[in-house]
Amino acid sequence: QLQLQESGPGLVKSSQTLSLTCTVSGDSITTTNSYWSWIRQPPGKAPEWIGASHYAGNYYYNPSLQSRTSISRDTSKNQFSLQLSAVTPEDTAIYDCARSCGGGLLDFDAPWGQGTQVTVSS
Secondary structure (H helix, E strand, O other), X not given: OOEEEEEOOOEEEOOOOXXXXXXXXXXXXXXXXXXXXXXXXXXXXXXXXXXXXXXXXXXXXXXXXXXXXXXXXXXXXXXXXXXXXXXXXXXXXXXXXXXXXXXXXXXOOOOOOOOEEEEEEO
């Protein structure tokens, strides 16, 4: 059974780097044709796709965030991670991780992670 679990600090200061890790169980982040994405939802706004780790080791980013975003993975731990640099209070959001496999990059499977609140203080 697929499970994703986010971990990382819930409070980050402005100008610092937000770092989160998604630990996956029930599937491998190297499963053929799988993408492992980070998504966020700021308060009162629509969800926003941040980027993804591809099973083959490639990474894809939302162009609007690409300059500040780095996604990496640790296949030995079955984890993928997000770093978002130079954060501002506008980066305050619930951050979530999800898998898509066999369909489009943005065709996310259930379940997602439970989501983690990250607040950026000014």
